[in-house]
Amino acid sequence: MTPIVEGRGLTRTFPMPSGAVTALRDVSFQMAPAEYIAITGPSGCGKSTLLHLLGCVDAPTSGSLLFEGRDVARLSESDRSRIRLTRVGFVFQRFFLLPMLDAWENVELPQAEMGAGLAARRARTRELLDYVGLADRARHRPSQLSGGEMQRVAIARALANRPALLLADEPTGELDEDTGEQIADLFDRVHADGTAIVVVTHNPVLARRAKRHLVMKRGALGADR
Amino acid sequence: MTSRALAWRTAAAEPARAALAIAGVAVIGALLFDMLMLSQGLLVSFREMLDTSGYDVRVVASDVFPARVDLTNASEVAADIARLPEVRQVTIVRTDRAVVLVPGRAPTDVALLNLSPGAERQGWRIVDGADLGALGPQESAAPAVISRQLSRALGLSPGSPLPLRALASGAASALPIVGFTVVGIADFQFENDGPYVLATTFEAFQRARASVSSDTADVILVASRPSIDASATVAAIAGRRRDVHAFSNEQIVERFNENGFAYFRQISFVLSTITLGFAFLLVATLLTVAVNQRLGQVAALRALGVSRRRIASTLVWESALLVGTGGLLSLPLGWILALGLDRILRDMPNIPDALHFFVFEPRLALWHLALLAATGLAAAVYPVWVATRLPIAATLRFETVS
Secondary structure (H helix, E strand, O other): OOOOEEEEEEEEEEOOOOOOEEEEEEEEEEEOOOOEEEEEOOOOOOHHHHHHHHOOOOOOOEEEEEEOOEEHHHOOHHHHHHHHHHOEEEEOOOOOOOOOOOHHHHHHHHHHHHOOOHHHHHHHHHHHHHHOOOHHHOOOOHHHOOHHHHHHHHHHHHOOOOOOEEEEEOOOOOOOHHHHHHHHHHHHHHHHOOOEEEEEOOOHHHHHHOOEEEEEEOOEEEEEO | OOHHHHHHHHHHHOHHHHHHHHHHHHHHHHHHHHHHHHHHHHHHHHHHHHHHOOOOEEEEOOOOOOOOOOEOOHHHHHHHHHOOOOEEEEEEEEEEEEEEOOOOOOOEEEEEEEEOOOOHHHHEEEEEEOOHHHOOOOOOOEEEEEEHHHHHHHOOOOOOEEEEEEEOOOOHHHOOEEEEEEEEEEEEOOOEOOOEEEEEOHHHHHHHHOOOOOOOEOEEEEEEOOOOOHHHHHHHHHHHOOOOEEEEHHHHHHHHHHOOOHHHHHHHHHHHHHHHHHHHHHHHHHHHHHHHHOHHHHHHHHHOOOOHHHHHHHHHHHHHHHHHHHHHHHHHHHHHHHHHHHHHHHOOOOOEOOOOOOOOOHHHHHHHHHHHHHHHHHHHHHHHHHHHHOOHHHHHHHHHHO
16 A cells, blocks of 8 residues: 655755754654554654655655655645645644634635535535534634634644645644643544544643654654554 | 635735725825826816817917017918918917006006907907997997906906006007907906906007007917818918918927926826835835734645645735725825815916816826736735745744744
């Protein structure tokens, strides 16, 4: 079976005025479809950098990344954007919902970008808001939602185009313990429905839910726990 | 959701910013609209003024217009021109300076005007009393048609006596006082805020000048036959009379455009450019600040696969929305402002009543909107560049940490 994403000797260096900083050192990584992986490690160890590479929003300084067998380095920016739109879903620590749109419109936006028809968009948006338990908050704007509700809308938005891979960067970082647990439950359901998940977190509860747990240290990937 | 709808929602979500931008563009756009009207206003107004007189060619003694040299043998020249097949009508225009000496009133400067008989209806419109032919030949007083302004200033009405002394250069005090009678009050086409106007017959005009001058004229007005172009009449006059110079209305307007009105055109060009620069800076600054405030959102949208084109078109629509609304508001605002400015400028001395500095033309409104649209597009270039070229990962990291 083709891995959904595979990194070979991934290194990412950031040029800084005081000298280059290597955030990722020779990381090799493979992920099967529908796998659920948690990546933990101290701040600044390269977790988010790896997540950004896996999500095709950044490019490695050296090494190669294959997404569903395609070498990402050989793809144009519009092809990478298309992969992100159709095959990858992102969930961010700070949600990044559009404040001028309500929950329904935020979830509908990626579908409209993909060119889905109105009827299909309506059905999918209704389904997703119901899925994350926010059907009754569909017409509320982000400013009218709690942190947990905003993150659930963000998860619904990330799932809008039925991605093969869901990437979450500290999804419970802004939430209290109970709300974080609700989000963890939601990820369990997403995974159970067949979506691969990579979650970068400091939250041990969330990390324990993953089927595979990787620990990073100083830009290198440790052995599976 | 379309880019246009997203732009509208973005603008509506920050009403204060949107209102500020729209108000700024409206004010700047109003100034731009006024400058565009000013750039052509005098020319358009001047052309209309010349055209509505009914004459399309003017003949003077020198090759500059307006001429400062009297045209001699005016009657003979006019008769010669009238014989040309291209010509329908010829009118001699004579003016001189004079002073009206009404008892109990201060001496008042007037412009003494004489037109060829029959041309009066194209020089003035009687509003009270009768025209110059009203006095019979047995009457000893000379007939005078005076302007409303002169009538008001000196309390004159039809039938009022009007003692007048012509002012000939170097011999003013030597000329006798001639008794005129007001026969009518009229609106004069070329009256301005300079001396009041008083029109009379050729005989009375000569009597007032006490034969100081012979048969001279300031200008001879020529009307071409309906099927004849003014340039053909000019060529025919040039072929017949080498001692005079003929100008079509078009040529006169062009000369004024090159000389007298060039200052207004240059001023309006400079001010138009400056106002466009202000509009550009205002919209570019507001959009750039707005984009910088939502870099995290833009980066997140890009991470979710929203294309650069969508991000760019949303920003361009947002710019178009702000500039378009402000631009539309600027039209009535500019028009109101132009009315006030026109009134101020027309208060300057020697400006004919029919002349306007700000003249509305539909094509100017289109130019105005096109210039604002181009400015809006140009103003969106930098914010679009920032939004579409931002490094997604670095921006997400920075926005999360900050």
